[in-house]
Amino acid sequence: MPEDLPQRVRTVWWEEDEKSATVVLLDQSLLPQQVVYLHLKDEEQVADAIKTLKVRGAPAIGVTAAFGMALALYRLQREAAERGEALTLDQAHAHLLAAGHLLGLTRPTAVNLFWAIERMQRRADQLVGQGCGVEELGRALRTEAQAIADEDFAACQRMGEYGAALIADGDTLLTHCNAGALATAGWGTALAPMYVASRAGKQIHVFVDETRPILQGARLTAWELQQEGIPLTLITDNMAGHFMHHGGIKAVFVGADRIAANGDVANKIGTYSVAVLARAHNIPFYVVAPCSTVDLSLPSGEHIPIEQRNPEEVTRVRDAQVAPVGVNVANPAFDVTPHTYVTAIITEKGIARPPYEVTLRQIFRDEHDSGR
Ligand SMILES: CSC[C@H]1O[C@H](OP(=O)(O)O)[C@H](O)[C@@H]1O
Numbered sequence: 001m002p003e004d005l006p007q008r009v010r011t012v013w014w015e016e017d018e019k020s021a022t023v024v025l026l027d028q029s030l031l032p033q034q035v036v037y038l039h040l041k042d043e044e045q046v047a048d049a050i051k052t053l054k055v056r057g058a059p060a061i062g063v064t065a066a067f068g069m070a071l072a073l074y075r076l077q078r079e080a081a082e083r084g085e086a087l088t089l090d091q092a093h094a095h096l097l098a099a100g101h102l103l104g105l106t107r108p109t110a111v112n113l114f115w116a117i118e119r120m121q122r123r124a125d126q127l128v129g130q131g132c133g134v135e136e137l138g139r140a141l142r143t144e145a146q147a148i149a150d151e152d153f154a155a156c157q158r159m160g161e162y163g164a165a166l167i168a169d170g171d172t173l174l175t176h177c178n179a180g181a182l183a184t185a186g187w188g189t190a191l192a193p194m195y196v197a198s199r200a201g202k203q204i205h206v207f208v209d210e211t212r213p214i215l216q217g218a219r220l221t222a223w224e225l226q227q228e229g230i231p232l233t234l235i236t237d238n239m240a241g242h243f244m245h246h247g248g249i250k251a252v253f254v255g256a257d258r259i260a261a262n263g264d265v266a267n268k269i270g271t272y273s274v275a276v277l278a279r280a281h282n283i284p285f286y287v288v289a290p291c292s293t294v295d296l297s298l299p300s301g302e303h304i305p306i307e308q309r310n311p312e313e314v315t316r317v318r319d320a321q322v323a324p325v326g327v328n329v330a331n332p333a334f335d336v337t338p339h340t341y342v343t344a345i346i347t348e349k350g351i352a353r354p355p356y357e358v359t360l361r362q363i364f365r366d367e368h369d370s371g372r
Pocket of ligand 1: 056057058059176177178179180183184188189190216254255256257267268269333
């Protein structure tokens with residue numbers, strides 16, 4: 001897989017010149033019709049972008065929040081300097097805590113968000129404890145946020161390589177939602193094995209669930225695969241079973257937003273149904289996720305908070321009202337797939353297979369021993 005990421009699928013990055021700094025985001029809510037880049041100037045704008053899915057996808061959310069915290073301190077420092085005031089370390093530290101709290105309120109399910117905020121906070125606590133200067137703290141946080149982004153890029157590469165070994169030339173695959181480059185700071189999670197396999201010359205075909213209600217599959221995954229030249233067939237979510245029966249699908253690859261210690265997986269709503277259908281057709285069901293998506297503090301999936309989103313995402317498609325006004329609506333953004341339906345969990349540290357309460361901890365022990 002190439003080291004570079006084509007501009008078309010660069011999700012989020014930091015831009016700075018002598019006068020200002022911004023977090024730059026590809027506005028995914030406008031894709032595929034419009035490619036629009038947002039230049040966010042403060043943590044409130046970053047928080048709003050996460051909450052309104054201008055940026056989405058568990059790893060991308062974590063990277064964006066990390067840049068948002070660095071931006072919060074950068075902005076405070078610039079404003080103090082323009083007033084001719086010196087920011088104290090305590091003020092900087094308190095502001096970072098407030099920014100982390102604000103960003104942590106945006107979406108509850110993707111653990112990468114909290115993992116990134118806590119990692120930035122730990123770095124700040126460490127430096128404040130060492131009595132660093134405010135300028136040094138600001139620089140260190142920008143470096144830490146970039147490190148989180150760079151590590152995610154590398155993790156996507158490795159997940160792609162591990163996952164591609166499970167894909168044979170001529171395979172037909174299925175995926176749900178978007179777990180591609182647009183969901184990460186690299187080539188994606190569930191789509192990375194497809195990119196690696198395709199670039200290695202394997203001929204693959206991908207069935208893409210449109211993924212109601214926000215249509216990440218139709219709008220984002222179809223767009224990504226089309227740009228990459230990977231053949232795809234877009235289907236509605238209720239067609240998945242039919243094509244598992246008739247379409248020669250050899251494997252399912254999906255992403256994840258939070259994986260509990262026993263291997264239960266929270267992912268986009270509809271993933272559980274796909275997993276049950278895959279099992280019914282003896283099709284391997286692979287979850288692809290970096291270690292930053294694994295939450296060993298939760299023993300099982302029933303402890304994973306599930307985001308409930310605006311009912312209008314169900315009753316309206318773009319600007320068209322499709323349901324009677326006033327009907328009762330349920331709109332959970334995620335569901336939990338029990339680990340018993342998960343064939344393997346592909347991480348950047350290798351492929352975990354059941355029993356996940358053992359193999360996930362082993363991967364984490366290796367991760368911890370590597371000093372990450
Ligand atoms: C690589 S994580 C992608 C993951 O995030 C998506 O949810 P959302 O678009 O609401 O952020 C979906 O669950 C994907 O599998």
